[in-house]
Amino acid sequence: MPLLPESVRAHLVTDADVARTYAVDSSPGAGAPEHFEVVRARSREDVVEVLRYAEAHRVPVVPQGARTSTTGSSVALEGGIVLNVEALDSIEVDEEERIAVVGPGVVNGNLKAHLTDYGLAYPPDPASSPTCTIGGNIATNAGGLCCVKYGVTADYVRGLEVVLPGGEVMRTGRRTAKGVAGYDLTGLFVGSEGTLGVVTEAVLRLIPAPDPALTVLAVFDDLDAMMAGVAALHGDRHTPSLLELLDGPSLAAIQEVGDFGFPTDGGGVLLVQSDRPDHTHEDVQRYAELLRSAGATDLAVADDATEADLLLQGRRALHAAMEARGHRLIEDICVPLRHLGELVSRVHTIAGGHGLEALCSGHAGDGNLHPCVFFDAADPQSVAAADAAFGDIVEAAWDLGGTLTGEHGVGALKAPWLAGELGAAEMARQRAVKALFDPHGIMNPGRVYPLT
Amino acid sequence: MPLLPESVRAHLVTDADVARTYAVDSSPGAGAPEHFEVVRARSREDVVEVLRYAEAHRVPVVPQGARTSTTGSSVALEGGIVLNVEALDSIEVDEEERIAVVGPGVVNGNLKAHLTDYGLAYPPDPASSPTCTIGGNIATNAGGLCCVKYGVTADYVRGLEVVLPGGEVMRTGRRTAKGVAGYDLTGLFVGSEGTLGVVTEAVLRLIPAPDPALTVLAVFDDLDAMMAGVAALHGDRHTPSLLELLDGPSLAAIQEVGDFGFPTDGGGVLLVQSDRPDHTHEDVQRYAELLRSAGATDLAVADDATEADLLLQGRRALHAAMEARGHRLIEDICVPLRHLGELVSRVHTIAGGHGLEALCSGHAGDGNLHPCVFFDAADPQSVAAADAAFGDIVEAAWDLGGTLTGEHGVGALKAPWLAGELGAAEMARQRAVKALFDPHGIMNPGRVYPLT
Numbered sequence: 001m002p003l004l005p006e007s008v009r010a011h012l013v014t015d016a017d018v019a020r021t022y023a024v025d026s027s028p029g030a031g032a033p034e035h036f037e038v039v040r041a042r043s044r045e046d047v048v049e050v051l052r053y054a055e056a057h058r059v060p061v062v063p064q065g066a067r068t069s070t071t072g073s074s075v076a077l078e079g080g081i082v083l084n085v086e087a088l089d090s091i092e093v094d095e096e097e098r099i100a101v102v103g104p105g106v107v108n109g110n111l112k113a114h115l116t117d118y119g120l121a122y123p124p125d126p127a128s129s130p131t132c133t134i135g136g137n138i139a140t141n142a143g144g145l146c147c148v149k150y151g152v153t154a155d156y157v158r159g160l161e162v163v164l165p166g167g168e169v170m171r172t173g174r175r176t177a178k179g180v181a182g183y184d185l186t187g188l189f190v191g192s193e194g195t196l197g198v199v200t201e202a203v204l205r206l207i208p209a210p211d212p213a214l215t216v217l218a219v220f221d222d223l224d225a226m227m228a229g230v231a232a233l234h235g236d237r238h239t240p241s242l243l244e245l246l247d248g249p250s251l252a253a254i255q256e257v258g259d260f261g262f263p264t265d266g267g268g269v270l271l272v273q274s275d276r277p278d279h280t281h282e283d284v285q286r287y288a289e290l291l292r293s294a295g296a297t298d299l300a301v302a303d304d305a306t307e308a309d310l311l312l313q314g315r316r317a318l319h320a321a322m323e324a325r326g327h328r329l330i331e332d333i334c335v336p337l338r339h340l341g342e343l344v345s346r347v348h349t350i351a352g353g354h355g356l357e358a359l360c361s362g363h364a365g366d367g368n369l370h371p372c373v374f375f376d377a378a379d380p381q382s383v384a385a386a387d388a389a390f391g392d393i394v395e396a397a398w399d400l401g402g403t404l405t406g407e408h409g410v411g412a413l414k415a416p417w418l419a420g421e422l423g424a425a426e427m428a429r430q431r432a433v434k435a436l437f438d439p440h441g442i443m444n445p446g447r448v449y450p451l452t
Numbered sequence: 453m454p455l456l457p458e459s460v461r462a463h464l465v466t467d468a469d470v471a472r473t474y475a476v477d478s479s480p481g482a483g484a485p486e487h488f489e490v491v492r493a494r495s496r497e498d499v500v501e502v503l504r505y506a507e508a509h510r511v512p513v514v515p516q517g518a519r520t521s522t523t524g525s526s527v528a529l530e531g532g533i534v535l536n537v538e539a540l541d542s543i544e545v546d547e548e549e550r551i552a553v554v555g556p557g558v559v560n561g562n563l564k565a566h567l568t569d570y571g572l573a574y575p576p577d578p579a580s581s582p583t584c585t586i587g588g589n590i591a592t593n594a595g596g597l598c599c600v601k602y603g604v605t606a607d608y609v610r611g612l613e614v615v616l617p618g619g620e621v622m623r624t625g626r627r628t629a630k631g632v633a634g635y636d637l638t639g640l641f642v643g644s645e646g647t648l649g650v651v652t653e654a655v656l657r658l659i660p661a662p663d664p665a666l667t668v669l670a671v672f673d674d675l676d677a678m679m680a681g682v683a684a685l686h687g688d689r690h691t692p693s694l695l696e697l698l699d700g701p702s703l704a705a706i707q708e709v710g711d712f713g714f715p716t717d718g719g720g721v722l723l724v725q726s727d728r729p730d731h732t733h734e735d736v737q738r739y740a741e742l743l744r745s746a747g748a749t750d751l752a753v754a755d756d757a758t759e760a761d762l763l764l765q766g767r768r769a770l771h772a773a774m775e776a777r778g779h780r781l782i783e784d785i786c787v788p789l790r791h792l793g794e795l796v797s798r799v800h801t802i803a804g805g806h807g808l809e810a811l812c813s814g815h816a817g818d819g820n821l822h823p824c825v826f827f828d829a830a831d832p833q834s835v836a837a838a839d840a841a842f843g844d845i846v847e848a849a850w851d852l853g854g855t856l857t858g859e860h861g862v863g864a865l866k867a868p869w870l871a872g873e874l875g876a877a878e879m880a881r882q883r884a885v886k887a888l889f890d891p892h893g894i895m896n897p898g899r900v901y902p903l904t
Contacts, residue, residue, distance in 0.1 A: 096790050147629070176820075180643045180860075180861050181856055181862060181874065208690075234548065334629065336628055366630050403628055404633055405633050410632070426623075429888070434635075436885065
């Protein structure tokens with residue numbers, strides 16, 4: 001790699017061990033390449049300098065925040081630059097316009113905490129909210145637990161400042177509540193996974209803070225009853241602010257790492273919340289009644305916010321429970337709501353057919369599931385079986401009218417699968433869109449769109 | 453023009469008088485060109501045939517619905533084809549997924565009426581809702597009265613079927629609640645004003661129907677007090693479902709066409725609604741108190757939906773009142789909320805400086821105003837003064853951090869102004885985006901992006 005510009009060299013990570021920590025994200029099997037540089041940008045100008053240099057010398061650039069990606073979209077590339085923007089973490093709140101102007105390095109949870117002083121809220125809440133950054137949220141159009149009521153990241157991004165390959169700074173969108181002057185390129189950048197440019201500032205729409213949420217926890221003996229519960233809630237006029245599913249194997253796995261009172265032979269658990277101002281108590285009681293009618297065998301309804309949070313603890317233990325079970329592939333498929341139960345069944349049939357165990361959890365209110373398939377990394381046959389199951393699950397989602405990714409993005413992990421969803425013509429069109437912004441293909445090459 | 457394919461000739465409008473009615477939209481001074489054809493498509497295949505033919509023969513195509521555009525975006529072009537899609541008006545509602553799959557010719561108000569049977573709602577409500585089509589709403593990313601609470605058309609479009617020049621049928625987006633597989637091209641088509649392709653189907657997100665709205669009407673003696681009222685409402689935790697402004701000259705104009713009880717020497721009127729389930733009475737009482745504290749000199753609060761609707765009658769008479777006053781240019785600027793009062797003042801100063809009268813009305817909750825400047829079409833000096841005032845108002849919006857169009861779009865009327873907002877680099881980029889989908893420039897040429 002030719003010498004970086006002097007202004008950028010000051011922000012290079014020079015310690016090889018430290019650099020290696022920037023080489024990987026949270027995707028399975030991510031490893032550092034042999035040669036790469038890490039630049040920790042301190043300003044928009046640093047980003048401009050890096051993209052000017054990288055375009056001139058045709059050096060691949062991987063934009064990066066907190067490395068919580070599960071798809072390998074922020075893993076270093078051989079001979080490339082990791083451009084970390086965590087330090088661009090300014091927050092400016094405009095109460096009157098109900099917007100926040102933030103840097104891409106702002107941690108999602110920090111923004112939420114910052115906004116409580118203003119009585120405002122930024123809804124998108126990926127499970128990694130305490131660590132993930134807004135830049136990464138924008139890159140993947142991140143969702144989370146709130147989506148059933150509040151939608152996804154794209155629904156809150158009004159405008160962006162983006163640095164393009166070559167160093168040009170462009171602005172998309174607006175600060176005003178409305179605006180239709182020219183094409184909407186904001187939406188194009190949201191979810192583009194670092195393949196077009198580097199976001200250096202975002203204008204986010206905020207909403208008045210809802211009430212602290214109350215929770216219902218409902219236990220079901222079988223999947224059909226649980227799905228009847230989901231359907232009953234979806235028919236309610238007041239959409240829950242959270243509607244999460246844990247299937248039987250998820251409950252069993254969680255109970256292995258701690259006693260959260262879950263049955264280990266059950267069909268599953270639904271967690272439901274309401275944050276509707278002045279109606280949380282009424283809503284959770286009504287949700288509980290709907291779930292009882294649908295066949296819930298046990299119900300816990302929280303009376304206050306502390307208890308509401310306690311009821312979610314089992315859900316939070318899922319991540320540790322999966323880690324404790326060993327190597328795994330985690331899916332992110334999304335299907336029409338009416339096919340959610342069928343999808344859970346098929347996941348277990350598929351995994352079983354490959355001699356593997358699986359569990360299903362996810363955002364039941366959106367049809368967005370995160371099936372997890374466990375395998376033995378030391379056994380090549382088991383690894384191959386997991387890969388095959390992974391593919392079969394994607395195909396099951398397609399068969400049910402769904403998509404291969406609801407909120408995690410395509411990244412490196414699912415790039416080989418994208419053409420199967422979009423088709424050749426659409427792949428070619430999207431590559432042409434990329435080439436408009438990134439003619440030499442330096443932006444996160446091979447991610448989302450496979451190298452040809 | 454070479455002979456159209458036989459399948460399409462069956463749908464040609466052959467009566468010249470009828471054809472001329474398809475040559476114009478609702479924009480000021482729109483006139484039919486000398487040579488053009490009108491095709492009334494009956495199916496997606498008709499659209500495919502027309503775009504295949506038009507691409508092969510380099511014939512300009514103007515996609516068209518109900519011709520309610522105020523910017524000339526659906527006026528026939530010389531030597532071109534008007535491709536009217538009003539007949540593509542199917543509606544398929546999926547209650548469980550809370551989506552509607554509709555043809556572009558569905559009238560906005562008809563969709564709303566259709567959904568009441570399901571207890572569902574499609575919020576976007578341009579003032580032309582009884583006649584405008586969803587296709588046109590998508591083309592302009594239409595807003596309306598509901599936006600302050602519910603957002604704009606783009607917030608409800610999950611996916612599109614689009615026919616491109618040459619006849620290729622592409623699909624964007626998804627039917628599932630979430631999905632991030634590849635770039636979001638749905639957002640690119642929403643608001644593209646017929647410059648990229650022709651929408652033949654849309655998947656629309658629906659919401660549970662809110663309560664019938666109740667209304668507050670508040671009279672103010674001066675603009676500053678009225679803006680204090682807007683700010684007070686914007687600070688309320690429960691966002692109104694409608695927040696409309698009529699300035700003093702608007703009230704005077706309305707009183708000229710009928711007695712709606714408005715003062716003719718006042719500062720203005722705010723109309724405010726709540727449709728929040730179970731809280732409409734409480735909300736409008738609270739809104740009324742906020743407005744009284746802000747300085748409202750007279751208040752009317754509706755107790756039921758009938759009365760609530762009556763209070764909006766004066767607002768509805770505005771269109772007739774403007775027509776009665778003669779020739780006019782209607783603006784569609786949008787500014788940050790804190791500058792709304794300043795914008796109203798500047799509009800009157802600008803109009804007065806050109807010897808013209810103006811009135812301001814619009815969506816106070818969004819900062820989206822529709823100033824109207826009256827002129828004498830028989831007097832070239834007056835016409836020139838109106839054009840100059842129009843430009844000065846756009847520049848005032850820019851000066852206040854706003855945009856030249858909040859919801860009507862750029863069309864033909866504001867195409868000469870777009871570069872002033874976007875800048876040369878962004879204009880070039882957006883033209884390149886257009887060229888990707890429409891390499892020969894047959895789609896609504898000259899609209900949005902001026903011919904070069």
